[in-house]
Amino acid sequence: MLDASGLRYGVAGQPVILNDVSLTLEAGEWLGVDGVSGAGKSTLGQLLAGYLTPQAGTVTVDGAPPPRRALRPVQWLPQSPELAVNPRWRVKRILEEAWTPPDALRDAFGIESAWMNRFPQALSGGELQRVCVLRALVPGVRYLVADEISSMLDPLTQLDLWQGLRRVADERQLGVLVISHDAALLERLCARRLTLSEGRLRPSTRHGAPPAIAPKQSPASR
Structure with missing residues (x-):
């Protein structure tokens, strides 16, 4: 379990x-967090x-503080993938900095072998985001x-990205914290939601159980 208890943070x-701020995220759980910009x-x-x-x-993971000098069991995926990569490295090196993903997993995220020799700026935002998600799925990671x-991203690329991540998360029983302004997306992905407001978390009002992500209907948009 990922457990955060009594978190306080500010700038002088x-x-x-x-x-x-306190929250818990169980292995295999999808938890949504929404809130206004700047919350x-x-x-x-x-x-x-x-x-x-x-x-x-x-912050603890399975009752222990996360390691400082080893693989982080909690991986943060930012909104802007270009800020998370070295622009002077090719995609192959960006991935292999963390691990060497199997071809089947690379294919599951629609990552083409031709991309391996390209620099990040030669990929679209959706393509680079998929690379960053794949890089974060190092064995040993427990929470995203x-x-x-x-x-x-456009709707088709969104669908492709979330379907791929759902499959891997379900297989590995990863806990996923989804931060989004999109209430419909959180309703679709998460069984539980929280709202961050005025520095504190509170339960969100929602109705019914979230539907499963629809089966893949179309190829990823590039």
Whole structure:
């Protein structure tokens, strides 16, 4: 279980961004978090993944603090994939910095072998986001924080990306925290939702169980 308890974070001279924020994410669970721009959703994601250190509170994975100098069991996937890669590296090196994914998994995300020799700027946003998702799926990763990863993609590319991630998450029993402004997307993906407002999390109002993601109908848009 990914457990965050009493997280507080702020910047000197500015209002506190997060104040006494707590949540749990079980293995295999999909949890949605929404909130207005500037509410602190990305800050929360970076705290969970260890990119930021809370001023108060704790983050634990299966009851223990996440390791500092080994593979992070919680991976944060940002909205803008170009900010997560070295623009001077080719895609093959970007992937192999983390691991060498099997061909079957690469194919599941629609990643073509021709991309391996390209630089990030030669890929579309949807193509590069799929590369970044694949890179994060290193064996040993237990939880993913998907921070608006499909907000700038067209509907077909969104469908393809989420279908691929759902299949892998189900197979590996990964917990996935989905951060999004898109209420319909969260309804579709997540059985439980929270809203971040004024530095605190509260349950979101929702109706019924989320429908399963529809079977793949069309190839990924590029």
